[in-house]
Amino acid sequence: MLTTLIGRTLRVPTSTGPTGNGRAEARRLDAALLQVGFKASKELIEHVAGLAKPAAYTKTIVDAVRTLVGDDVQHNPYFKDFPHGVPDTADFWVYCLHDALLKHVPGDELAANGVLNLLAMPAYGTRQHTYEDLLAAHDLLITSFKDRVSVLHLGGTEEEETRRLYLELATSSTPLNPADLELLAELAQQTNEWPAVIPMRENRAVINAARLLRGAPLRVDTVTDVLRLACRASGGDVTLVEPTRFRSFCRPERRLIMAALDEVVADNPGKLGDVRQRREAWKRLGERLHPHEYGHLPHAQDVFAVARGNKVVRSFAGRTELAFQDDDIRRATEVLSQAPGMLIRQTDRLLRTASEKDVQFVVDAVRDAVPAVSGRVLCSLLQHLENRETPDAARVFATRHRRAWITYDTRMPLAYDVVRELTGILEDELVRRLPEVSELTVADEVRDIVLPLSGNASEDGFNVLPRGSKVRLDGDLLRFFVYWRERARTTDYDLSAVLLNGDFDHVGQVSWTNYKQGGAYYSGDLTSARDGATEFIDVPRKAAKAKFVVPQVNIFGGEGFTEVAESMFGFMSRELDQRGKPFEPSTVRARSAMRGYGNVAVPVVFERTEDAWVATWLHLYLRGTPWANQVEGNRDIARQLARGVLSRKYFTVGRLAGLISRKTTVDGQKLHVDLTNADQLDKLLEPTG
Structure with a gap:
């Protein structure tokens, strides 16, 4: 875990080893770090210098940063003199063929139907030298002032840094990548702590799955939360994109899951409307939970009744789609206004399908909704609108697994006046939330970084x-x-x-x-x-x-x-x-x-x-x-x-800095915030009324 903490945070947990004179090892640590583009902070050097036997500790530090930049493995290309001595492609293939003939490789292996089989040539695709041969063929790197240097800081104890990382991952306001989601699962197994706020449903499911294994009560507030944790506990896809083959749950686990499900529906029966969207998954889960055994939990049984079609409940999304099908944009807008975040996400669709007389109705609804919507969603719409006055060069879509899909932009551009009005509404709301500052310094190298909206x-x-x-x-x-x-x-x-x-x-x-x-x-x-x-x-x-x-x-x-x-x-x-x-x-x-x-x-x-x-x-x-x-x-x-x-315009750090500059006053505070950090960004732009 120590290596993971260092690589993930660039903070080194303090050592609990005995104190002594470790100054020589501290100097060696600094020299070793420089070779891989890192430097120890003053506090870290002083901490190592005060340890009696820091060798194992410093080795872990160096190993962690080497792994971070990919230097924990041997990078040995085919041509040992690379970047020098790379031959022409045809010349190299001729050499491989000549080598194969000298080694008496059968002709029917070298070619079939007139096509040369490169993989049959002994010299092709397999290095003909060792890593030591490679090193001997190259001079030492001449250092340059332009080379990267990243600073390693001293952190708290390993327990403190582990808890800090757990809370950082658990409370992330954007979806975690698969590696971080697995890391959160590992950390969740080591603690009973439930963070005050868990914005992402996938994170909640991972933590709940860990609680399920310990027999602890589950914390859910939608029926889909229960489905996600069942998928996670079965080794399936917590995002619900891919179907999960549910495992058999033991009786205590079934009791916990059904009790959580019953409590959610009892508090708000309207949440049954989410079941139909994933009714096949619910039916398969029901085969593993045996809901008929829990007659004392009628609300949980209603979930599976809806999934089987024995009970009909109209969902929020269903009412919205009916309004769109009837071309009743005003009704669709009114339904969506009950969930302001959904309204903001559907703004483009509403505007594209609205008649000229209904456009202002949609704009006014957006104006009323923005105070209750998260800052990242507002920034997402602002970024979207800045690309809607003209057709995109190509529409690029990406799934949660980053699979790309490309198509032509066949949408009608939005009217200039409408885009300007909505942009003004969004900017004014974001500026209203921002603190008044007397000084804001943004380094040039981060101005083109896209804000972590997803x-x-x-x-x-x-x-x-x-x-x-x-x-x-x-x-x-x-x-x-x-x-x-x-x-x-x-x-x-x-x-x-x-x-x-x-x-x-x-x-x-x-x-x-x-x-x-x-x-x-x-x-x-x-x-x-x-x-x-x-x-x-x-x-x-x-x-x-x-x-x-x-x-x-x-x-x-x-x-x-x-x-x-x-x-x-x-x-x-x-x-x-x-x-x-x-x-x-x-x-x-x-x-x-x-x-x-x-x-x-x-x-x-x-x-x-x-x-x-x-x-x-x-x-x-x-x-x-x-x-x-x-x-x-x-x-x-x-x-x-x-x-x-x-060709796409993105909402960058520089763009946000421009909005912050609109609240610059003599009496304001100095703003110290990492605008590239999703959690700090959310705190900066959280709704305030």
């Missing part, structure tokens, strides 16, 4: 930002990489790059079928990863011919991104004269896990400017094909993804 737009990792966020990369050389380690089956991932001009037209690609093009070059194709495999692509800015570079990771065969033991994507920047081995942890700018559902990952797009590279996070996955995915088959959709995301 946790579905990012992944676990280091320096990972929400979709649409931009990061400037100083240094002439851009290098990005993929690492994977297979679990049970031979697995072949292929790193590729689509090269685009300023109009997003395709001008080339770099991959295992084309090692060099447009100034970019590839490190070589590895076709299995029992002990881990890494592939790189280098793009020197001054030599690059493309305006945009879109990396993608294709699954050619084997295990998917959610099945492999490990998988990550990352990028580095350095000067051309820094030398060093292909993977230098101090040059890593970001490292993202790859755990999405799809056979092609498109994590980021890079834009070449006059003096730097600018990375824009995508965090998207394409369906692809079951096997043999190649860049040639995905380049057009990758181009559309890049164009759609880059």
